[in-house]
Amino acid sequence: MTQVTRVVVTDLKRTQIVMYAGASGDYNPLHTDEPYATEIAGNPTVMAHGMLTMGLAGRVLTDWFGHENILRYRARFKAPVWPGDTLTVTANVTSMAEGRAEIALVAVNAAGTAVLTGTATALVTGETE
Amino acid sequence: MTGIPFPIERGHVLAFARALGEETAAVPPTFPIAFAQFDPDWPLRMQPGKPWNGSGAGPGVSSNGTGGLHAEQEFEYFRPIRVGETLSARRGDGRTWQKPGSRGVLHFTERHFEFYDADEKLVARSTTVSVRVEEAR
Numbered sequence: 058m059t060q061v062t063r064v065v066v067t068d069l070k071r072t073q074i075v076m077y078a079g080a081s082g083d084y085n086p087l088h089t090d091e092p093y094a095t096e097i098a099g100n101p102t103v104m105a106h107g108m109l110t111m112g113l114a115g116r117v118l119t120d121w122f123g124h125e126n127i128l129r130y131r132a133r134f135k136a137p138v139w140p141g142d143t144l145t146v147t148a149n150v151t152s153m154a155e156g157r158a159e160i161a162l163v164a165v166n167a168a169g170t171a172v173l174t175g176t177a178t179a180l181v182t183g184e185t186e
Numbered sequence: 187m188t189g190i191p192f193p194i195e196r197g198h199v200l201a202f203a204r205a206l207g208e209e210t211a212a213v214p215p216t217f218p219i220a221f222a223q224f225d226p227d228w229p230l231r232m233q234p235g236k237p238w239n240g241s242g243a244g245p246g247v248s249s250n251g252t253g254g255l256h257a258e259q260e261f262e263y264f265r266p267i268r269v270g271e272t273l274s275a276r277r278g279d280g281r282t283w284q285k286p287g288s289r290g291v292l293h294f295t296e297r298h299f300e301f302y303d304a305d306e307k308l309v310a311r312s313t314t315v316s317v318r319v320e321e322a323r
């Protein structure tokens with residue numbers, strides 16, 4: 058298996074963004090506070106944390122290779138993610154050497170816009186299929 | 187041990203994993219970002235006795251957040267993080283660079299947190315790249 062495509066969230070809920078704020082400690086009201094997000098920040102609604110998207114996309118890596126085998130994970134935040142978004146992640150193994158896989162991944166919203174691109178390195182064990 | 191203690195607590199890991207739609211307490215690769223909960227200098231947390239941002243009776247006032255947009259993030263692991271251990275976090279500055287953008291000059295700043303274990307071995311490194319736009323005049 059050299060490619061995985063998976064929907065990591067369907068119709069993202071504001072409450073999930075609140076859960077992420079609470080767990081991560083990123084309490085910027087931009088992410089959780091509708092009056093602040095719209096009237097002060099000038100956004101259409103609250104914006105999901107880029108780190109929430111990175112975490113959701115990371116599930117594709119951990120389900121594929123195992124939590125303990127992720128050696129490196131880097132992401133670039135390309136476009137905002139909003140409540141109601143459905144995100145699909147495609148991850149590809151781009152090279153393999155000495156038991157390590159190099160991976161490239163992209164997360165897109167329902168409109169097909171890339172919201173996050175990333176790379177990762179994972180240790181490939183006998184159980185990875 | 188120098189640095190800021192980062193206890194890896196099962197409940198914290200579980201809350202973080204649940205926010206990502208998982209039900210296990212395995213440590214997600216992005217979990218070190220939650221060190222913010224223990225960072226005494228983290229600006230995006232309510233400090234007792236100080237004014238807090240966000241809406242209340244009114245919509246609130248603009249804050250600068252962490253002083254830029256989060257552009258990129260990287261986590262590197264030298265061994266897995268284990269629930270129950272306490273890591274020691276050390277802050278470091280990284281590179282700074284700039285490049286022209288459509289709305290003005292983009293200023294990039296890199297910051298690191300390195301997490302060491304009780305044996306002073308490096309366990310993980312977190313790198314945050316933030317970007318600030320200098321509006322063209």
